Amino acid sequence: MADAKKVNPNAPTSEEVLAVRHFTDKTFSFSITRPASFRFRSGEFIMLGLMGEVKGKVKPILRAYSVASPSWDDKLDFYSIKVDDGPLTSKLQHIKIGDHVLLGRKPVGTLVCDAVLPGKRLFMFSTGTGIAPFASLIRDPEVYEKYDQIILTHTCREVGELAYGFERVDAARNDPLVGEIIGDRLTHIASVTREDYKLTGRITDLLESGELFKRVPGGAIDPKHDRAMICGSMDMTMDTKAIMEKFGLGEGSNAKPGEFVIEKAFVG
Numbered sequence: 548m549a550d551a552k553k554v555n556p557n558a559p560t561s562e563e564v565l566a567v568r569h570f571t572d573k574t575f576s577f578s579i580t581r582p583a584s585f586r587f588r589s590g591e592f593i594m595l596g597l598m599g600e601v602k603g604k605v606k607p608i609l610r611a612y613s614v615a616s617p618s619w620d621d622k623l624d625f626y627s628i629k630v631d632d633g634p635l636t637s638k639l640q641h642i643k644i645g646d647h648v649l650l651g652r653k654p655v656g657t658l659v660c661d662a663v664l665p666g667k668r669l670f671m672f673s674t675g676t677g678i679a680p681f682a683s684l685i686r687d688p689e690v691y692e693k694y695d696q697i698i699l700t701h702t703c704r705e706v707g708e709l710a711y712g713f714e715r716v717d718a719a720r721n722d723p724l725v726g727e728i729i730g731d732r733l734t735h736i737a738s739v740t741r742e743d744y745k746l747t748g749r750i751t752d753l754l755e756s757g758e759l760f761k762r763v764p765g766g767a768i769d770p771k772h773d774r775a776m777i778c779g780s781m782d783m784t785m786d787t788k789a790i791m792e793k794f795g796l797g798e799g800s801n802a803k804p805g806e807f808v809i810e811k812a813f814v815g
C-alpha cells in the first residue's frame with residue numbers, strides 16, 4: 548500500500564461552532580462540538596485554532612486555550628481575548644454558529660485536582676481570561692469532594708470584563724448537576740484595577756493588605772489546610788506565587804502534588 552494516504556493520528560480534528568458570545572470589545576466566548584474520543588481533566592488546556600496563511604502557506608494556526616467547561620459536559624467551551632493583529636484571534640473573533648475550528652487531541656495542564664493536595668479551602672486566583680480553567684473547575688463535583696470551600700477571585704482592568712465570571716458562577720450555582728453540591732461553598736470575589744468599583748486592587752495587594760480575607764470564610768491562608776491555583780499574566784502568576792510561598796505553601800505538579808499550582812493564561 549505504498550501510495551495509501553497516511554493519516555496523522557495527532558492531527559487536529561474539525562469541530563463545529565455551537566454558540567458564540569461577545570462579552571466586551573476585547574473578549575468573547577464560544578462553544579464547539581466535543582469528539583466522542585476527547586478526554587480531559589477539568590482545568591486543562593488544548594491547542595485550538597483555524598486554517599490560515601502564514602508566509603504564503605496555508606496551515607493550521609493553533610494556540611493554547613483552557614477548556615472552560617467541565618470534563619463531564621458534552622460540548623467544549625472556551626473564553627478568548629481579541630487581538631486585532633493577532634494571527635489567530637483577529638480571525639477567530641469573527642466565528643459564527645456552524646463554522647468549524649481545529650481542536651488538538653492532547654489536553655494538558657497543571658490546574659487540575661490531581662496536582663493539588665486535599666485540604667479545606669481551595670483558592671482560585673485569576674486575572675483577565677485566566678478565569679477560563681476555573682470556569683471549568685467550579686462545575687466539577689470532584690472539586691467539592693476534595694475541598695469544603697472554593698474561593699474564586701477574578702481581577703480585571705475594567706468592570707465590564709468581570710461579566711464573564713459572574714455569568715459562569717451563576718451558571719455553576721444553577722447547574723442541575725452541581726448546583727446543589729455548591730450551595731454556599733463557592734465564594735466569588737471580583738475586583739478591578741482601573742475603574743471605580745465596590746472592590747478595587749490587584750489580587751496581590753488584596754492578599755498582602757489582608758483585605759481579601761475580610762471577604763472570605765475562614766480568614767488568612769494557612770498552609771495546613773489551604774490550597775491554591777493561580778492563572779493570569781506571567782507577572783501576576785509569579786507575584787502571586789511568591790505570596791503563596793510567603794504563606795508557607797509549596798508548589799505542586801502532576802508528578803508531585805503540592806499546596807498550590809500555577810499556569811500562565813494564554814494569549815491568542
Ligand code: A2P
Nearest residue numbers: 674675702703704740749750751780782783786
Ligand atoms: P493593573 O491594571 O494594575 O495592571 P492584564 O490585562 O495586563 O493581564 O491585567 C489584568 C489584571 O491583572 C489587571 O487588573 C492588572 O492590574 C492585573 N495585574 C497585572 N499585573 C499584575 C501583577 N504582577 N500582579 C497582580 N495583578 C496584576
